[in-house]
Amino acid sequence: MSEESALVRSLRGAVAAAPEDAPLRLHLAELLLEAGQNDAAITEVAVALQHAPGDEKARELMGRAMGAPAPAPAPVQQTPPANPAAPVQEKPADTRPDGFDWQAAEGEIRDVVPPRFVESPLRADGNDDPGDADAWEVDAPGTVRLADVGGMQDVKDRLEAAFLAPMRNPELRKLYGKSLRGGLLLYGPPGCGKTFIARAVAGELGAGFLSVSVNDVLDMWIGNSERNMHEIFATARRQAPCVVFLDELDALGGKRSRTQHSGMRNTVNQLLTELDGIDAQANEGVFVLAATNLPWDVDLALRRPGRLDRTLLVLPPDAPAREAILRYHLKDRPIENVDLAKLAKVTDGLSGADLAHVCESAAETALLDSARTGTVRMIGMKDLLGAAKAVVPSTEAWFSAARNVAMFANEGGTYDDLLAYLKKRRKL
Structure with missing residues (x-):
């Protein structure tokens, strides 16, 4: 053994x-x-x-x-003559010799x-491709409204005039011949709430929200990126009313003249095709919003009338917006004697993301002091002012690049709003 x-x-x-x-x-x-x-x-x-x-x-x-049991030898049988009239006896599928x-x-x-092989389920349309047109998740109509966006009254007024009022009043839209054709492009420095504003617009319209990034669309196989783009819009049409939000549009729809890869050019072409169909009856209730930090890198054809022809500059939050953002990030933290109005004043020029970082840094300081002393203390004004002083505005690099564009590449007044802001802030 x-x-x-x-x-x-x-x-x-x-x-x-x-x-x-x-x-x-x-x-x-x-x-x-x-x-x-x-x-x-x-x-x-x-x-x-x-x-x-x-x-x-x-x-x-x-x-x-x-x-x-050991198999017994099979008896030798005489094969009877074939009888066409006799029924054929089929052998059970699970019997073996x-x-x-x-x-x-x-x-x-x-x-x-x-199992050695696993079969993928068929798509709803019968295609055995593993992709699925219903794989895109559309968020249900949210509760976020423009009233939840602190400050930014200029942005809200322009949204109301150029986009929301015609959507909410179909009879007035018909009377004045206002077309639903076209979409809205939000641009500005990073961290200033473009995505939040897009969700607020969807909430105002009572529409679903389908957020799309470059990772959702691009595929290594030829033709799949274009198909993904088409299926995104097909999903939005099936679940209308729906807001399609194209995040980082400069990546999804960059200038084709600068694109070396033919697959990326074809993806931009497919996006143009989908946008051209926005005013078709089948696309009723599909609203397209896009956001970018680099509007000068977006293909010019995307901004042609009938596509993303409405442009809105989203700047760093103003004083009321900063106060609302600070209040939001401090509401669940232990604070005492915090003057939000003063704090909003000293944080002028900071983005929403910068303000969140200020609150996080102040909380970290108070936490470390509490750990060292063994006594829990509240977050005070000193912590917040110190954190605000240490933060460098993340928008400065963006304004440095945007300044050249506004001054030397402002064809057709595209960046007049940006130019006016730079003059007001004495950044020219």
Whole structure:
């Protein structure tokens, strides 16, 4: 027995070194079967059958391990003459010439050995492609409204005049011949709430919200990126009213003249095709909003009338907006004697993301002091002012680049709003 065990151990090592060697694995299974280790033998034979599905020895060993009786010799029968009138007796699907029930054996080892092949479910349209047109998740109409956006009254007024009022008043829109054609492009420095404003617009319209980024669209296989773009808009049409929000539009719709890869150019072409269909009856209730930090890198065709022809500059939050943002980020933290109006004044020029960082840094300072002293203390004005002083506005780099564009590439007055802001802030 000890000599046999040593042989089994040796064979196990050999099988581990050459896992695809079916004869070697079957030899191990045979020794295990002779030693009365039927379950272990079944496992080894099952793996061998994965590599050699038609191996007769493997099938015979599996039958022995499962306790099947030895097959009896088949009696020799005379083949009767064919009778066209006699019904054809079909053989049961689970009967095998060796008398072994392979279907039952498969059920026994299903939990031991995983299936060799897994079939992907068919798409709803019958295509066996793993992609699914319904894979895009549309958020239900949210509760966020423009009233939840602190300050930024100029932004709200322009949204109301250029986009929301015609959407909410179909009778007035019809009277004045106002077309629903076209979309809205939000641009400005990062961290200033473009995505939040887009969600607020969706809330005002009572529409679903479908956010799309470059990672959702681009695919390594030829043609898949264009198909993804089409399926995004098809999903929005099925679930209208719906706001399609194209985040980082400079990545999704960059200038084709600067794009070397033909696949990316084709994706931009597909986006143009989808935008051209916004005023079609089938697209009723689909509203397109886009956001970018780099509007000068967006393909000019996307901003043609009828596409993303409404442009809105989203600047760093004004004083009321800063106060609202600070209040939001401090509401669940232990604070005392905090003058929000004063804090909003000293944080002029900071973005919404910068303000969140100020609150986080102040909380971190108070937490570390509490840990060192062993006494919990509140977040005070000193912590917040110190954090605000240490933060460098993240928008400065953006304004440095935007200044050149506003001064030397303002074709057709595209960046007049930006130019006016820079003059007001004496950044020119």
